[in-house]
Amino acid sequence: MNAKKMLLAVLIFLPSLAVAAGGDTPIPLDAMEPNLKDQASLQRGAKTYLNYCMGCHSLKYQRYQRTADELGIPVDLMMEHMVFDSSAQIGSLMENSMSVDNAKQWFGSVPPDLTMYTMLKGGPDYFYTYMRVFYEDKTRPLGVNNLLYENVAMPHPLVELQGIQRKVCKEIPKLAANGGEMRTPLAGDPILVEQCGDELIQRGFSPLELVEGTGALTPEEYDQVIYDLANFLHYTADPSRLERERIGIYVLLFLAFFFVFTWLLGREYTKESH
Numbered sequence: 001m002n003a004k005k006m007l008l009a010v011l012i013f014l015p016s017l018a019v020a021a022g023g024d025t026p027i028p029l030d031a032m033e034p035n036l037k038d039q040a041s042l043q044r045g046a047k048t049y050l051n052y053c054m055g056c057h058s059l060k061y062q063r064y065q066r067t068a069d070e071l072g073i074p075v076d077l078m079m080e081h082m083v084f085d086s087s088a089q090i091g092s093l094m095e096n097s098m099s100v101d102n103a104k105q106w107f108g109s110v111p112p113d114l115t116m117y118t119m120l121k122g123g124p125d126y127f128y129t130y131m132r133v134f135y136e137d138k139t140r141p142l143g144v145n146n147l148l149y150e151n152v153a154m155p156h157p158l159v160e161l162q163g164i165q166r167k168v169c170k171e172i173p174k175l176a177a178n179g180g181e182m183r184t185p186l187a188g189d190p191i192l193v194e195q196c197g198d199e200l201i202q203r204g205f206s207p208l209e210l211v212e213g214t215g216a217l218t219p220e221e222y223d224q225v226i227y228d229l230a231n232f233l234h235y236t237a238d239p240s241r242l243e244r245e246r247i248g249i250y251v252l253l254f255l256a257f258f259f260v261f262t263w264l265l266g267r268e269y270t271k272e273s274h
Helices: 002-020 039-053 064-071 075-081 100-107 124-130 197-202 219-237 241-273
Strands: 059-063 134-136 144-146 165-167 169-173 192-196 208-210
Touching: 039 064, 039 219, 059 064, 059 219, 064 075, 064 219, 124 219, 169 197, 192 197
Parallel strands: 134 165
Antiparallel strands: 134 144, 165 208, 169 192
C-alpha cells in the first residue's frame, strides 16, 4: 500500500517537475537565481508589483504589514507609495478592487492571484522568462502575444519600460549534415542563412527584436526589473523560507549533538551489560 501511495505521489509531481526544468515549455526557460537575502531587490520588486501588477493580480494570501516588516519598508512609506486602495489598512490582505464581472468582460477570465505563482508555475524561471518575451501581434485582441504562453489574454503591463518587441527573421550560420557550422572555403567565414520563428528558437536564437526608442529602460535595466519582480514573487510564495532554513540548521546541529551523546551513552550501557 505504501509503495502505491509513493508511486501516485511521483506521478502527481512529475508534470510540475518537468515544467520547472523547462522540459514542457515551447521555449527554453532563462535561469535566474533568487536571493531572498537581497532586501533591496525585494523592495524594488514589491514596488514594481504594486505599481504595475496589483491592479489585476492580487496577493490575497499576503498582508501589507508582513511585507513591510520583512522587507524593511517603513509603514508610512508603504501606505503612501504602495497601497492604492483607500479602504485598505496596513494589516489588510493584499487584494485588488477588480470585480469578477469586469475581469471577465475585459480579459475573458479572472486574472489569477500570484501569491504562490512561482511555486505552482514552474518556479521563478518561468515568470522571469515570461515577462521578457512579449511581442507585438496585431492579430490578438490586445495587440500582444507571448512566446512562452501563446495567445496570452493579458496585455504587456511593462511595455513602457521594456519597449515593443517584434518577431523578425535573422541570418544565422548554416549547419552542415554533421551538425557543424558551414564556412567558406577560403576565408573561413560562416555561411549565413535566413531563419524565422521556431527555426531560430531550435537553434538557440531569439526570434524577437526590440524596436529602438520604444522603452524607457535599456535591456539590461529591464532584465534587472524583472529579476527583482520574480525575486519578490519567490518571496511571497513562501515568506517563511529563510526563517525555516535558519531554524533547520539549528535542528540539524541539535540532532548531530544528540546523536553523539546517545551513541556515547549507549556505549556505556553496553560496557556495563558485559
